[in-house]
Amino acid sequence: MCVSLSLSRSLVSLGLSPSIHWISKAVMAPSFVCEFDMDSPQPPKGMDYSEPDQEILTLSQHETENFEEKVKGFFQEHMHSQEEIRLILDGSGYWDIRDYDEKWLRFRVTKGDLIVLPPGMFHRFTLDEAKYIKALLLYTEVPCRTQHERTEDESTARKLYVDTFLNKRMAIHETQMAVHETQMAALTV
């Protein structure tokens, strides 16, 4: 099965609404940089695998060592100092991301989905009742999967994320509210 994989930056720079901003069916990604063979994955140009034995992450109730512990770890709210780029090769699960107003947004992922989270965005991951997912982990920098918990939110990555995404979204939201209130006031005159 071949899908087209878009570089994460092109998704992030779209500035789309939060519900479609950070996740996209890989086949719907707007800027195609390579053909990606999911049966024999090779890293696209500019991306790299982590250690050879960690390039594909499988979480399976029957096959994964310390399964419960790993699942629990991914469900702890955290962020990374790098983009989180995951192509789902098989199985399914859910990503929860913090919206700009701190509410959780939940996305279901299945085979062929590409998820791209910017550095500094708090999120968590969980499996569904099938308890199985296989994902390809992609990196644009030195491979690193360190999870930073909520208490460490003063990092450079977090500050950059807050400035680049949250403050901008908040400003847009406030402008929309002001326009709405002006329109409502005009209607009631």
Ligand SMILES: CSCCC(=O)/C(O)=C/O
């Ligand atoms: C299905 S990949 C496992 C989840 C993961 O890699 C991660 O970092 C979640 O935040």
